[in-house]
Amino acid sequence: MNSYCTATYRCYDENADFGKKAAGIAVGLTVGSWTDLPEAKKASMQPYLGQVVDVAESRNELGERYADIRIAYPDVNFSRDIPALLVTVFGKLSMDGRIKLMDLHFSDPFLSAFSGPKFGMEGVRSLLGVHDRPLLMSIFKSVIGHDLPALREQFYKQALGGVDLIKDDEILFENPLTPLEKRVKVCMEAAKQAEETTGQKLLYAVNLTGPTSKLAEQAVKAVSLGANALLFNVLSYGFDTLRELSAHPDITVPIAAHPALAGAYYPSPYHGISASVLLGKLMRLAGADLVLFPSPYGSVVMPKEENMAIRHALLTDQPRDYLHSSGNDGEPHAGRLTLAKSFPVPSAGIHPGLVPLILRDFGQEVVVNAGGGVHGHPMGTEAGGRAFRQAIQAALSGVPLRDYASEHEELHAAIEAWGVRE
Numbered sequence: 001m002n003s004y005c006t007a008t009y010r011c012y013d014e015n016a017d018f019g020k021k022a023a024g025i026a027v028g029l030t031v032g033s034w035t036d037l038p039e040a041k042k043a044s045m046q047p048y049l050g051q052v053v054d055v056a057e058s059r060n061e062l063g064e065r066y067a068d069i070r071i072a073y074p075d076v077n078f079s080r081d082i083p084a085l086l087v088t089v090f091g092k093l094s095m096d097g098r099i100k101l102m103d104l105h106f107s108d109p110f111l112s113a114f115s116g117p118k119f120g121m122e123g124v125r126s127l128l129g130v131h132d133r134p135l136l137m138s139i140f141k142s143v144i145g146h147d148l149p150a151l152r153e154q155f156y157k158q159a160l161g162g163v164d165l166i167k168d169d170e171i172l173f174e175n176p177l178t179p180l181e182k183r184v185k186v187c188m189e190a191a192k193q194a195e196e197t198t199g200q201k202l203l204y205a206v207n208l209t210g211p212t213s214k215l216a217e218q219a220v221k222a223v224s225l226g227a228n229a230l231l232f233n234v235l236s237y238g239f240d241t242l243r244e245l246s247a248h249p250d251i252t253v254p255i256a257a258h259p260a261l262a263g264a265y266y267p268s269p270y271h272g273i274s275a276s277v278l279l280g281k282l283m284r285l286a287g288a289d290l291v292l293f294p295s296p297y298g299s300v301v302m303p304k305e306e307n308m309a310i311r312h313a314l315l316t317d318q319p320r321d322y323l324h325s326s327g328n329d330g331e332p333h334a335g336r337l338t339l340a341k342s343f344p345v346p347s348a349g350i351h352p353g354l355v356p357l358i359l360r361d362f363g364q365e366v367v368v369n370a371g372g373g374v375h376g377h378p379m380g381t382e383a384g385g386r387a388f389r390q391a392i393q394a395a396l397s398g399v400p401l402r403d404y405a406s407e408h409e410e411l412h413a414a415i416e417a418w419g420v421r422e
């Protein structure tokens with residue numbers, strides 16, 4: 001029986017016959033010359049022909065005419081990898097007028113080729129031993145041009161503040177002052193030293209950079225030197241690179257996906273790929289254990305409904321049928337598999353006064369993440385981490401931040417500096 005992956009597009013055009021447009025896509029991105037073929041040839045091409053599932057015409061709030069078009073693509077047309085799927089459903093089409101890829105549905109056979117996140121949200125929690133609250137991540141800031149002792153100092157202060165994860169800045173690449181090998185060594189030493197004081201485990205996501213052909217080797221080396229997490233700029237390398245790293249048997253640490261370049265894809269209503277596909281479905285499918293994306297509250301703002309759609313894509317159960325051999329009769333049997341959940345990490349311009357909003361929208365299934373909001377704290381980096389932990393505790397207890405701050409000086413100072421949005 002044929003199986004299909006389905007793509008939904010929003011296509012803007014004042015005059016187009018959207019039914020014709022949809023048929024053109026279904027044919028053009030699959031068998032190509034359908035209309036010119038003799039009947040016998042048409043019949044033999046049928047299994048490879050895209051199918052128009054739905055065409056729903058409407059107008060937006062500006063009065064512009066559009067249609068949501070759904071096309072099913074036969075799995076037989078493409079190999080089971082993300083590059084092949086994306087080139088099929090949105091390769092040439094991405095350049096053909098005002099059209100945006102809004103959603104993707106993966107067939108079970110396609111999905112069965114992916115293992116998804118190796119750790120996922122629960123795996124990350126288990127590594128840290130924290131299951132009853134949102135996690136807190138801080139970001140190295142002002143690291144370019146600094147040497148190893150300066151980096152170590154910054155790491156140590158962040159760790160003492162009670163954060164669960166520390167990530168490199170995504171713009172920290174291989175450099176003579178703080179090369180990855182040395183960075184991992186000094187930072188993991190600082191993590192150990194801080195743990196003696198805080199009693200808290202910590203993951204350090206070191207930025208994996210350099211030529212694509214060397215990435216796996218670099219990652220394995222980082223892990224062998226003690227790195228316990230990786231940061232990866234997924235969109236500059238491609239989803240399949242993430243999938244390879246995530247599936248690599250010797251890369252035994254969680255991978256945090258950075259959204260750098262995502263703004264070139266999702267913000268326009270007329271072009272690109274929706275945020276929930278780009279930073280939700282595809283990141284999870286490719287194996288990101290944590291996914292960073294702009295929040296609706298901070299300095300780089302994404303509309304709330306898009307944020308919630310990403311959240312849904314990262315967290316919702318996606319049971320899938322798959323075939324495996326039972327080992328007894330050698331026959332394939334249907335089983336049930338679910339991709340592990342990816343931890344949502346709404347980011348950019350986050351400060352403690354925003355924590356109640358983050359928890360309201362994401363519940364406990366979230367990593368609160370901040371760079372400037374930690375290091376820019378009036379009492380310093382360590383106090384910055386504490387202020388966030390206090391804000392999380394207040395929000396979990398249902399206590400207004402200002403009330404909680406009356407007995408917690410770090411939170412009080414953060415609120416004085418940046419205010420509260422509840």
Ligand SMILES: CSCCC(=O)C(=O)COP(=O)(O)O
Pocket residue numbers: 139169170259292293294299300347348349350369370371372373
């Ligand atoms: C746009 S999401 C990525 C956020 C990020 O990587 C970052 O460095 C944010 O830093 P901030 O000082 O704004 O917390």
